[in-house]
Amino acid sequence: MSFVKGLRCRECGKEYPARLQAGCEDCFAPLEVDYDYAAISKSLTQERIASRPANLWRYRELLPIEAEPVIGLASGWTPLVRADRLGRKLGLDHLYLKNDSVSYPTLSFKDRVTSMAVNKALEFKLEAVGCASTGNLANSVAAQAAAAGIASYILIPESLERSKITATQIYGARVIAVRGNYDDVNRLCAQIAERHPWGFVNVNLRPFYAEGSKTMGFEIAEQLGWRAPTSIIVPMAGGALLSKIHKGLGELERVGLLKEPVKTKLYGAQAVGCNPIVDAVRRKSIDIRPVKPNTIAKSLAIGNPADGYYASGFIQSTGGWADDATDPEISEGISLLAETQGIYTETAGGVSIAVLKKLVDQGHIDRRGITVVAITGNGLKTPEAVALNTPDAIDAKIEAFERLVEGVAHVA
Amino acid sequence: MSLKVVIPTPLRKHTGGAEIVEVEAGTLKEVLDRLDNKFPGIRNSVCDDSGGLRRFINVYVDGEDVRFLQNLSTPAKDGSEVAIVPAISGGVR
Numbered sequence: 001m002s003f004v005k006g007l008r009c010r011e012c013g014k015e016y017p018a019r020l021q022a023g024c025e026d027c028f029a030p031l032e033v034d035y036d037y038a039a040i041s042k043s044l045t046q047e048r049i050a051s052r053p054a055n056l057w058r059y060r061e062l063l064p065i066e067a068e069p070v071i072g073l074a075s076g077w078t079p080l081v082r083a084d085r086l087g088r089k090l091g092l093d094h095l096y097l098k099n100d101s102v103s104y105p106t107l108s109f110k111d112r113v114t115s116m117a118v119n120k121a122l123e124f125k126l127e128a129v130g131c132a133s134t135g136n137l138a139n140s141v142a143a144q145a146a147a148a149g150i151a152s153y154i155l156i157p158e159s160l161e162r163s164k165i166t167a168t169q170i171y172g173a174r175v176i177a178v179r180g181n182y183d184d185v186n187r188l189c190a191q192i193a194e195r196h197p198w199g200f201v202n203v204n205l206r207p208f209y210a211e212g213s214k215t216m217g218f219e220i221a222e223q224l225g226w227r228a229p230t231s232i233i234v235p236m237a238g239g240a241l242l243s244k245i246h247k248g249l250g251e252l253e254r255v256g257l258l259k260e261p262v263k264t265k266l267y268g269a270q271a272v273g274c275n276p277i278v279d280a281v282r283r284k285s286i287d288i289r290p291v292k293p294n295t296i297a298k299s300l301a302i303g304n305p306a307d308g309y310y311a312s313g314f315i316q317s318t319g320g321w322a323d324d325a326t327d328p329e330i331s332e333g334i335s336l337l338a339e340t341q342g343i344y345t346e347t348a349g350g351v352s353i354a355v356l357k358k359l360v361d362q363g364h365i366d367r368r369g370i371t372v373v374a375i376t377g378n379g380l381k382t383p384e385a386v387a388l389n390t391p392d393a394i395d396a397k398i399e400a401f402e403r404l405v406e407g408v409a410h411v412a
Numbered sequence: 413m414s415l416k417v418v419i420p421t422p423l424r425k426h427t428g429g430a431e432i433v434e435v436e437a438g439t440l441k442e443v444l445d446r447l448d449n450k451f452p453g454i455r456n457s458v459c460d461d462s463g464g465l466r467r468f469i470n471v472y473v474d475g476e477d478v479r480f481l482q483n484l485s486t487p488a489k490d491g492s493e494v495a496i497v498p499a500i501s502g503g504v505r
Binding site: 011022023024025026027028029030183184187190191194289290292304306309 | 495497
């Protein structure tokens with residue numbers, strides 16, 4: 001049974017039934033899924049959730065699905081890793097990593113949102129799904145659509161990393177490379193969605209699709225023993241993940257699942273080469289000035305962020321902050337996380353770690369509190385982001401090995 | 413100067429269903445003035461109360477977001493294409 005009441009405009013409040021629709025007909029603002037929270041509070045308990053399988057559907061009362069889900073049954077419930085070695089290095093007492101780099105099936109947090117989108121596409125009996133993507137969404141839409149047996153049309157910027165293109169094509173998706181950046185691709189996608197009867201996950205399926213990101217917030221709270229952390233650091237492209245973590249924590253409080261009211265401060269991370277939301281926060285504004293992206297963090301390279309206005313608002317209203325990282329700092333962030341915690345993340349994760357370090361150094365983060373960093377993608381997708389030396393080759397002789405390690409300290 | 417304006421689905425209720433409208437104008441502001449003369453009320457859908465473009469509307473002149481140009485003062489050349497695209501577009505089905 002579903003607790004969805006319908007869709008509601010985030011700006012003017014106009015209500016719509018839960019149907020395929022991108023934005024408000026009157027003011028074009030995004031739509032939010034609205035739920036019967038009073039009924040959910042009566043029905044959903046910590047025990048009930050704990051009794052369910054370890055996937056994101058354990059929170060299904062707070063998700064926009066009508067029928068029994070058939071796709072994404074192993075998505076979500078990624079590890080929340082206690083990161084003491086990195087925490088000590090940065091001076092944080094309680095640091096955790098929400099590790100979506102091992103998300104099922106395509107190793108990024110986008111599996112959460114496509115689980116919503118593809119199940120909704122099946123409910124709406126759509127022939128095909130599509131998206132504009134900087135890579136991770138492309139991989140995930142293609143994989144989940146293949147598993148659902150529906151076609152997918154994936155529009156990407158021509159300059160995307162080769163590994164992310166392969167990891168989309170392999171599922172039999174129709175990949176369309178567009179000359180231009182993500183914002184050009186996204187505009188084209190919006191225009192295609194007007195003409196073709198497909199479900200574009202980030203256009204007419206967006207109200208449902210975006211709800212999947214709430215599950216990262218739900219899981220963080222449940223994995224911390226039904227507590228919202230002191231601080232959460234989130235990488236920002238369009239800004240939707242941060243906005244939905246905010247919504248998710250608020251919903252848990254509203255339906256009575258948390259031990260204490262949410263006081264979590266939200267922190268946003270971007271690359272210097274694409275920082276329109278950070279720029280707005282620095283100006284203490286919610287007015288986004290779009291930019292032309294130029295960064296190795298291609299998964300975050302959205303110069304005209306659709307939810308930037310909301311993300312910058314939530315960062316400021318929760319008392320958080322935002323900062324950006326240069327390309328070398330992003331690479332260092334990737335290495336730092338790998339060397340201290342054994343987690344290999346892609347550029348977006350490098351952005352989060354680099355910005356976390358800055359925010360701690362600047363005194364923005366409460367060092368004694370519980371800090372959670374969202375690690376949203378896997379390093380194997382962006383190997384070109386770190387330049388490591390090719391290892392020296394030796395002859396297969398023990399003397400050659402001894403010569404090589406001579407002078408190197410013995411490992412205890 | 414004659415140019416072509418691409419009207420998105422949600423705004424075609426103002427244009428009698430027309431997707432492409434030709435107007436004579438030298439700047440984006442003039443484009444909106446002419447459009448509103450032809451189709452009274454369309455400006456309110458594109459602009460907010462202060463007269464600027466609505467937060468969730470993007471306007472492109474020859475493919476470039478006007479926020480990278482001169483916003484409402486962006487000049488339009490003869491034969492230019494002005495596209496009005498809701499930030500989150502896509503029809504209802």
